[in-house]
Amino acid sequence: MSVRYLLRNVAPLGGDRTDVLVADGLVAAIGAGLPADDETTVIDGTGLVLLPGLVDLHTHLREPGREDAETVETGTRAAALGGYTAVHAMANTSPVADTAGVVEQVWRLGRDAGWVDVYPVGAVTVGLGGERLAELGAMAASAARVRVFSDDGRCVADPVVMRRALEYVKAFDGVVAQHAQEPRLTENAQMHEGVVSAELGLAGWPAVAEEAIVARDVLLAEHVGSRLHVLHVSTAGSVEIVRWAKARGIAVTAEVTPHHLFLTDESARGYDPVYKVNPPLRTADDVEAVRAALADGTIDTVGTDHAPHPAEDKDCEWAAAAFGMTGLETALSVVQATMVDAGRMTWADVARVMSVTPARIGRVDDAHGRPIAVGEPANLVLVDPGARRVVDPRAQATKSVNSPYRGTELPGAVVATFLRGRPTVLDGALVEGKVLA
Amino acid sequence: MGPDMRAPGGEAAEVLGPADIGRALVRIAHEILERNRGADGLVVLGIPTRGLPLANRLAANLAAVEPGVEAEQITGSLDVTMYRDDLAHHPTRTIGATHVPPDGIDGKVVVLVDDVLYSGRTIRAALDALNDLGRPRAVQLAVLVDRGHRELPIRADFVGKNLPTASTERVRVLLAETDGRDGVLIEGPTGAGR
């Protein structure tokens, strides 16, 4: 059985072309003209870019509880196809991942599926209720080794609870990932508050509801000396606050989603709930601000906020629809379109924001987001930047079809994904059957 | 639509000129008076679009011949759009105005006026519309052109000109009030230009 792969003539991080040998789960050799024996599968990498396997700090796998939308199996298949080797599964499942038992269940489901490494995110508060801290220490000490805690989907709105959480996770080097949404300012909110919401008569989700929480949280993080990760930054104002906080030396990191890099509130004009998401799509000025922030490092990571929903939760009127859109299988293409092809980032930058930094924030950087170097674990993705494809949600591996890119032509395609040397994706298709690594 | 109906390459034969139309309307006015033994109790209702100016001209002719008749007092318009049975087969039609003389139509002799009598369906719709407006003593029909091809048992009482046509041909009535000049044209199938 072939367990050796020779990636011929690839460009690591988009740099000089070389050969990379993957064997025994590791990057075994790098150099031009590496020999291939009969045991070795050769992949012609001409024109392809080699990146460290992508790491998503922000995935909703929906299991347990909403297996009609996604399961760990289907969600991690989607992740592998999107070039990911690790995903952090958000805690807003049913039951909520607020105990060691639930996070271990998710972790085991991920391990059994085997497509990517699944790292459960623990809830900050019991039942995402925002009132009592969940058993953060127990989750950290569980087999799942939880380091990222978030009530994502809801904001940890109470400043005292947020302060305690920021403090408490220091004991095990954890991080609180905040969904910044002031709840009173966003009651019944449907879309970004501005010119478009005024015309459409949809209740507004003002930028200040995000910015007020980001501002409060960076100050809290400074006060207690903790790490803070701001999820899905969507406004120019939030970017300014994060930039200010970083300049001040506060340990804050920030995330942007592919859709906030790509789409604006103008998309809501057709009332198609596929564009309904939380935080909402913002204005073109906000999109420009988050792109600039991602390019200059103010925003550290791209997280998908992959949020699958069953058809009936989107095939309805706007107000009745669920928030969220899928993203695992399109994230890299969206980043290529908005940042790389636009000349604002290199492929090395892409590796930084989609693999290296998220792995470091999630404290999984012993296995993921590693340099492409001899002896490192072979968590890799091979990308064809020259490919173009029209997105067909029905052809995706995710169980849900709520992709906002339906019918959109996007650049780039994942050719192969390796998880510890084992191909999960080859020729753009999942490698079925468990292959020994 | 311009006054020149001769589409390039098509044939449009003028079968009535302005003088012919004028003479026909004078004759019809006399026939109406003769048939009804005067203008007493007459109401002339034109069917928009081109029935309307024809009705006005007829009424003026009646007034010119018959002492005591005031044209405006006996003319009106009867829009039949909302009574048509073919609405669903055509693009939406604009609804015209319906206007009856101050004395109404109950007990009157209503002369309906239209430009072309063809299938008879417009007149059927007009009779329905009239029915909703009141109860005339009698209804008569005056048309400038009868081109045949009736689909309903309807005939005109007063006809400016009988014009045998093929159903593939198109008859166009032009009036100064609506088209800038008077004339009746027959367009062959090649000149139909549609």
Add this chain to the structure above:
Amino acid sequence: MRHLLSAKDLSHDEAVLVLDTAAQMAATQAREIKKLPTLRGRTVVNLFFEDSTRTRISFETAAKRLSADVLNFSAKGSSVSKGESLKDTAQTLQAMGADAVVVRHQSSGAPHRLAHAGWIDCPVINAGDGTHQHPTQSLLDAFTIRRHLAGGAGDLAGLHVTIVGDVLHSRVARSNVELLTTLGARVTLVAPPTLLPVGVESWPATTSYHLDDAVADRPDAVMMLRVQRERMSSAGGGFFPSGLEYSRLYGLDQRRLDALPDHTIVMHPGPMNRGLEISAAAADSPRSVVVEQVANGVAVRMAVLYLLLAGAQATAPADDETRVLA
């Protein structure tokens, strides 16, 4: 045009055509026999997810005067309240042979979804959706204004209409800003700052926080919007401190009524809160056209049903955008 979802859907000429058609319809309604055979055999479904007896009866009357069959479907006591989706409801009604759906829904955009989600294939008429649009209301308002101030013909060029009240939550205001400006009128919105939406600066209207200034600006028509009393409580948002303060600052009282030019008409979409946004004196004054607005509603809705349903375009499936009126 295949649907009527927003006043914004109407071009200047289309809007004038609707008003002209409504004028012909209104003429037929002065007759002894009001019923016309125009839509015989067609079925119009009134799909009302939100209580509105007035609007439903107005549409029902309009459809019946045109001889259409009318099915009334209200969400109360139906399967909708048992969780049946908008999609399933719409498809059920289409299966029952609806030729047009008149929809009132509490969610902004629901009629737009009905029209464009591919669930059904018949004209959709928006009878009010959330805080978005109520296009037939704006058409009847324009019709009423035209009748009183523009000689009953043409557009509303040169007229100045002032709309007062809860613009933030008002589909009537949104529809009227679009339609009245399309027809050439100038629109001023008057409201406390809390009841103007963020983004209103992009609307083709000027805004003011002061009703007295707006009155002094000599508008040709003043349209008072209904203010829901629950808006003043903090549970409803606390948009203003009290009814008393609201009526003092934004109510059309005797003093402001007297300050208006003689020709100015007073409008209200109903139902009125007498003593809150409008005084009894203003509501019952000779310049009030509130009752006439109701009557004109039937004529305007007959016109809309006629224009959307009567022609061949209503039966032949074709591209939405390529359809034109007349």
